[in-house]
Amino acid sequence: MSDAITLNGVTKTFGTKVAVRDLDLVVPTGAIYGFIGPNGAGKTTTIRMIMSILFPDCGQISVLGHESALEAKDRIGYLPEERGLYKKMKVGAFLMYMERLKRDSGTSSRSRVRGWLEKVGLADVENKKCEELSKGMQQKIQFIATVIHEPELLILDEPFSGLDPVNMRLLRDLVLEQGRKGSTVIFSTHVMDQAEQICDHIVMINDGDKVLDDNLDDIRRRFDPRTILFESLEIGADVTPLESLPSVEGITRKGAHHEISLKAGSDPGQAIREIVNAAPASRVELHRPTLEDIFVQIVTEGGTAGVDLDNLRAGLRNDAAAGGAS
Amino acid sequence: MKKVLHVAIREFLSTVLTKGFIIGVLVTPALISFMVIMMPMLMNEEPPRIEGEVAVLDPTGEVVQGLAEYLKPEAIAERRSETQAKAKEVMEQIPGGAANAAMAQPSLDALLGEVPDLDIVRLDSGHDLETEKDRLIGDETGPESRLALITVHQDAVERTEGEEVFGSYDLFVREKLDDRIIDEIRRGMRTTLVDARIRQTDLDRATIEALTHVPRISSTTVTEKGEKETNEVLNMLLPAGFMILLLISVMTGGQYLLTTTVEEKSSRVVEVLLSAVSPMQLMTGKILGQMGVGLVILALYAGMGVAGLISFAMLGLLDLSLLFYLLIFYVIAYFVMASMMAAIGAAVNEMREAQTLMTPVMVTLMIPWMLWLPITRNPNSLFATITSFIPPINTFVMLLRMTSTSPPPMWQVWVTIAIGLLSVWGALWFAAKVFRVGLLMFGKPPNFATLIKWVKMA
Numbered sequence: 001m002s003d004a005i006t007l008n009g010v011t012k013t014f015g016t017k018v019a020v021r022d023l024d025l026v027v028p029t030g031a032i033y034g035f036i037g038p039n040g041a042g043k044t045t046t047i048r049m050i051m052s053i054l055f056p057d058c059g060q061i062s063v064l065g066h067e068s069a070l071e072a073k074d075r076i077g078y079l080p081e082e083r084g085l086y087k088k089m090k091v092g093a094f095l096m097y098m099e100r101l102k103r104d105s106g107t108s109s110r111s112r113v114r115g116w117l118e119k120v121g122l123a124d125v126e127n128k129k130c131e132e133l134s135k136g137m138q139q140k141i142q143f144i145a146t147v148i149h150e151p152e153l154l155i156l157d158e159p160f161s162g163l164d165p166v167n168m169r170l171l172r173d174l175v176l177e178q179g180r181k182g183s184t185v186i187f188s189t190h191v192m193d194q195a196e197q198i199c200d201h202i203v204m205i206n207d208g209d210k211v212l213d214d215n216l217d218d219i220r221r222r223f224d225p226r227t228i229l230f231e232s233l234e235i236g237a238d239v240t241p242l243e244s245l246p247s248v249e250g251i252t253r254k255g256a257h258h259e260i261s262l263k264a265g266s267d268p269g270q271a272i273r274e275i276v277n278a279a280p281a282s283r284v285e286l287h288r289p290t291l292e293d294i295f296v297q298i299v300t301e302g303g304t305a306g307v308d309l310d311n312l313r314a315g316l317r318n319d320a321a322a323g324g325a326s
Numbered sequence: 327m328k329k330v331l332h333v334a335i336r337e338f339l340s341t342v343l344t345k346g347f348i349i350g351v352l353v354t355p356a357l358i359s360f361m362v363i364m365m366p367m368l369m370n371e372e373p374p375r376i377e378g379e380v381a382v383l384d385p386t387g388e389v390v391q392g393l394a395e396y397l398k399p400e401a402i403a404e405r406r407s408e409t410q411a412k413a414k415e416v417m418e419q420i421p422g423g424a425a426n427a428a429m430a431q432p433s434l435d436a437l438l439g440e441v442p443d444l445d446i447v448r449l450d451s452g453h454d455l456e457t458e459k460d461r462l463i464g465d466e467t468g469p470e471s472r473l474a475l476i477t478v479h480q481d482a483v484e485r486t487e488g489e490e491v492f493g494s495y496d497l498f499v500r501e502k503l504d505d506r507i508i509d510e511i512r513r514g515m516r517t518t519l520v521d522a523r524i525r526q527t528d529l530d531r532a533t534i535e536a537l538t539h540v541p542r543i544s545s546t547t548v549t550e551k552g553e554k555e556t557n558e559v560l561n562m563l564l565p566a567g568f569m570i571l572l573l574i575s576v577m578t579g580g581q582y583l584l585t586t587t588v589e590e591k592s593s594r595v596v597e598v599l600l601s602a603v604s605p606m607q608l609m610t611g612k613i614l615g616q617m618g619v620g621l622v623i624l625a626l627y628a629g630m631g632v633a634g635l636i637s638f639a640m641l642g643l644l645d646l647s648l649l650f651y652l653l654i655f656y657v658i659a660y661f662v663m664a665s666m667m668a669a670i671g672a673a674v675n676e677m678r679e680a681q682t683l684m685t686p687v688m689v690t691l692m693i694p695w696m697l698w699l700p701i702t703r704n705p706n707s708l709f710a711t712i713t714s715f716i717p718p719i720n721t722f723v724m725l726l727r728m729t730s731t732s733p734p735p736m737w738q739v740w741v742t743i744a745i746g747l748l749s750v751w752g753a754l755w756f757a758a759k760v761f762r763v764g765l766l767m768f769g770k771p772p773n774f775a776t777l778i779k780w781v782k783m784a
Contacts, residue, residue: 078601084594100332101602
């Protein structure tokens with residue numbers, strides 16, 4: 001199977017700011033790839049270069065076997081971060097127009113549009129003007145416009161920003177459905193939870209550099225869990241005996257529970273057995289590192305001086321701030 | 327190409343099918359027809375009859391009788407009907423004027439108003455000027471009210487010894503007196519005084535009038551097809567008509583293109599579109615779509631013009647091949663204009679910011695207006711020839727020259743077209759670059775220097 005996208009040494013600068021630096025990337029056909037990183041990391045710039053909306057200063061890009069996405073536009077579904085609708089156009093007419101633009105045959109079908117509208121629970125808006133819809137509804141319409149021509153490659157830039165949890169779940173299922181159908185999916189987000197729920201492969205970008213490019217399972221394995229959450233059966237019980245266990249490095253109190261960090265190289269399974277034997281527990285849980293933890297770890301290990309960790313973490317959770325056009 | 331067509335169709339329909347467009351396009355002709363039909367009716371309403379006295383302080387004793395004769399209601403009515411007959415004659419010389427004259431007939435009557443009834447009163451020298459003037463103040467009406475006071479100078483009829491010129495008279499009038507009455511009084515005084523002066527000499531008034539009278543003659547144009555009366559009005563109006571037609575259609579399409587581009591950008595629909603079409607396809611589609619809009623305007627107004635000429639049986643005045651050149655010039659002028667509009671629209675974030683960049687374009691479009699008179703008067707001057715080769719005004723100037731009385735040689739027309747096509751290519755090249763870079767740029771509105779930078783960048 002050939003690769004859907006390959007990037008080779010791609011660099012893009014805006015004035016003095018390097019938005020993307022020497023990026024190599026291979027996205028195999030059928031994969032679901034997540035681009036993650038804080039706002040302004042270079043995700044949107046990378047995606048725009050893949051879409052041939054921007055052009056790299058140097059490096060090669062190949063999309064679906066073509067030198068430029070322009071040659072394969074009809075096989076790509078692209079949901080940009082900066083997206084809008086024709087305010088005065090009717091929803092049905094807009095979707096049919098987008099399908100006509102994107103299909104090779106230049107045709108569109110009312111029944112297909114209706115089918116999609118029903119699927120996202122907006123069957124009654126076909127004859128409404130786009131400006132009458134709420135922001136969440138508009139987002140769903142935009143998603144339909146992205147997939148209505150059944151693209152082989154789906155590129156979604158921050159697809160979930162501004163959606164409530166219910167609609168986010170709906171959209172996530174639709175994305176996963178496209179993936180199951182065999183489409184290659186790339187989507188970017190600055191919210192790590194979303195990436196963990198959808199992707200099987202993660203590419204992390206920070207400040208224009210690719211800092212991680214790996215399978216989600218491999219990432220979890222590589223960043224092996226070394227923290228155990230412990231909650232004693234009796235509230236306020238003494239946990240000092242745990243400190244003397246051979247695999248325990250230290251204990252920190254975090255509200256009602258404690259975080260027990262393990263020594264490097266120790267076996268988590270063995271450690272849990274030791275802890276349960278040493279103190280009666282209501283909860284003992286191996287704490288899997290979240291992508292957020294991993295990202296923060298990479299950034300700090302990378303020696304980036306003066307990183308404000310709290311700010312960084314906030315940026316990776318916070319969905320409110322829309323990303324700039326970087 | 328199919329995508330370009332889809333974009334163009336959407337652009338065209340979404341513009342033409344809006345209420346704003348339909349109203350805008352239809353309202354102008356509707357308003358004009360309304361004016362043509364309604365104005366005479368409205369003007370037909372007669373003003374109230376004016377009556378009152380005109381007092382004359384006349385130390386010479388020669389004036390009052392003549393003035394009273396001149397201002398008799400019958401005399402005024404007679405003069406008015408003469409003026410009307412003359413006006414009608416003039417109107418009939420203008421093409422389509424026969425119908426116009428018929429239409430204008432009632433309004434002319436109304437304009438003259440009902441004949442006033444003026445009572446001329448002679449005041450002897452014993453009257454005090456200031457007291458008499460005071461009677462002009464106040465708002466009484468009726469035959470007793472004083473409308474005007476004339477004081478004739480002592481030497482108005484007979485020169486003082488050693489003086490070159492005669493004396494004349496002073497005229498005092500009531501506030502808000504109809505200016506037509508004042509005119510009547512002036513003309514009456516002039517006639518009366520001249521009569522009185524002539525009586526003092528041994529000359530004959532009729533002889534003098536015969537000696538000084540030379541009628542205004544209309545010229546006759548000699549052509550290969552024969553002789554016809556020179557139509558001065560048409561000679562000026564035809565080029566103006568063509569130029570306005572070209573300007574309006576180019577402006578309409580251009581303006582809409584700017585608006586829709588800014589709208590697409592500010593509503594952020596543009597990147598969604600760019601996922602399906604390339605910037606170049608988008609721009610081409612939009613330009614073509616709005617060209618259709620401009621063509622609708624052009625066809626509509628040109629059609630109305632031709633229909634008007636046909637209905638007055640004057641189609642012969644118009645060389646129909648001009649319509650063909652109008653179309654060519656429209657396409658050239660429109661593409662240059664539209665390229666600029668597309669570039670500006672893509673560069674700015676909202677309409678307000680577009681105004682700054684629009685100024686030079688607007689100023690350029692003013693130039694043809696300023697050139698209208700000099701070029702129609704002198705269509706083959708060096709100045710006219712040169713300006714008809716300079717884009718972007720070349721098409722407008724050439725159209726003015728071609729519709730003028732002495733059209734330029736054909737080779738010049740084709741040079742203009744060739745230069746025009748080159749300018750279209752240049753404008754599109756510039757616009758394509760600015761368009762591509764500008765579409766996704768948000769933030770500070772650019773100035774021209776930034777636009778040039780973008781062109782180099784793209």
